[in-house]
Amino acid sequence: MTGLSVEARVDARGVDVGFDLGEGEVLAVLGPNGAGKSTALSVVAGLVRPDAGRVELNGRVLTDTTRGVAVPPHRRGIALLAQQALLFPHLTVAANVAFAPRSAGRGRREARAIAEKWLDAVDATQFADRRPHELSGGQAQRVAVARALAAEPQALLLDEPMAALDVAAAPALRVLLRRVLREGNRTAVVVTHDILDALALADRVIVVEGGQVVEFGSVRDVLTRPRSAFAARIAGLNLVPVFGAQDGFETETGVRLHGLPDADFVPGAPAVAVFAPHSVAVHRRSPEGSPRNVFRVSISEIEVRGPTVRVRAAEAGGRFELSADVTAASVAELDLVPGLDVFFVVKATEVALHAVRTC
Template sequence: MSTVRVRARLAERAVDLDVSVGDGEVLAVLGPNGAGKSTLLSIVAGLLRPDEGRVELGDTVATDTFSGTFVPAHARGVAMLSQQAMLFPHMSVTANVGYAPRCKGQSRSDSRATARRWLDAVDATHLADRRPAQLSGGQAQRVAVARALAAEPRVLLLDEPMAALDVTAAPALRRLLRDVLRGQGRTAIIVTHDVLDALAIADTVVVIDGGRVVERGPARDVLTAPRSAFAARIAGVNLIPGVATAPGVIRTAWGADIFGTGDLAPGAQAIAVFPPSAVAVHLDTPHGSPRNVIPVTIGELDMRGAVVRVRGTDQPDGGTGLAADVTPAAVADLDLAPGRPVHFVVKAQEVGLHAALPPPGAAGPHNWPS
């Protein structure tokens, strides 16, 4: 069994985490820079000791600060893949992939056979006799994946594995990881900033902000109906916080009513979520069918394919500015430009109302075992 359970506090990095991964599950970890994502991987791998906490890998207690248990990194059965392939430069590709099996006692011929099997799995057999200096970035990462898996880890940790690749190599590696991890039921944790990584590879997503988990759920749910500001930002949707005042209505901190769909009890902390594609931009206040009319000052315009993303300045409570996707013709006809006041208009049926998650740091301390 290759489950993972982490409860860890590290005061120096302001991290207080509670994360679990099921057997054969792929967990994507998202969050802003400095939130604690890589710290989580380092704690699981045994590269960092938490001030307080416990790490369980399957039935093995790898870290327990209360009993003094700490299994060293090399004995945890965990493999880590980072942005750089970190292959041994003096070894061939085959020798790199066969290194871990050889260290575990396999004969030279058996380790070569293991290396060939994994190189075939990642479609890199043709690279077997090359040295790392002869590989492209994408090829080197494929070999690094094979090397990590050849070690037969109980858990695979991936820290931004596509970040250093060009736009042609990244999709190929993403497909490879999806096929290998899902096809073989591998337990893995992947830290990424790319929503495509999470959607294509992961079963579950956690969002870490301010050193704590602020959101968790199935990858598609989190990235299509996010409940945290960071998840909404990377998913490209608008998010407005407020308090439910009546069925289908929330009131913002600045006194505006937002109408949408969702069954929330009055007084509940809530959020409104809607895509930029559902927003129309008007110069004057419109009238007509039930809709939300939100005054916005344009902050920036950004061409995205065939549409222009019109981004407002920050919301009155400091939240990320709202966005609307319009045609270039609409930008010209309305003479849209930074600094211009406009109205963002969205129909109520396009707005989802959800219960809000607590902000980072709102949760109480863990009841650490004694």
């Protein structure tokens, strides 16, 4: 097959993940710290040998534990771009970028031409004669991108490439990566915490939690119809696990819930209820009316967000957290403060019910 296929189990790190992407596709891997995202990337790069698994790139088997195949990192045709640029400090920028083609057996003149090509592609030609310590973080990452691409990899792995950059440098690098990935039709995997990276760079998304793939799909699908708590959080939505009851749905703590089932919803199957914070009303007393969903919560945090105020709260049973966006006037009128018990109320028409897909 063309593209990248990965199955990897690393017992010591509690990781058991798998994914496939076609040639030229970009996959974003999202998840909290310690979820196993970087471990999966290290398996693909050949830096970690899985206890069980298989990695195949464009029809070439790179790892197969059943057959004892373990192609070394430098022979995989894969480039890894990490949080830190990791440039060779004793070499100039041009020599850093020329290192990969030189290592592949290219002549000095040809390697220099390749370095010039990629430095121009990342708008870093003016840094060619500098040493790494003379570069800013954003400039160093641009050079690291050029060095990775100069190796002519079949796949590019990016492990939080914007994490160490300041707020000014990160957007510029994101634009650069989008251009080099799209123009070159490059197969790539991007590990990130930032929703902007997924939106700007990726075709598809997987969400990893606890070493498992808990969600997958297109960027649009995952961020507008999340099935996992992490995806809901970065998308700015509330998510509540539910199960079928005799006359509707209930949360784990027995709260009755009403909503609109999605097209893929299966009665009796694991499901989640998803709704936006702006659809939540806050009350000091429990309101009347059957069509509404009522959650008794304790306020944990109040945060001003421009013209609105985000009220975060924990459900009475402590099983999940919810957020409501209200006006400053409402906060003052209701005298909302952390520690106060209130009721979050959302209409049934504002709640979408999604089936939880098995990955």
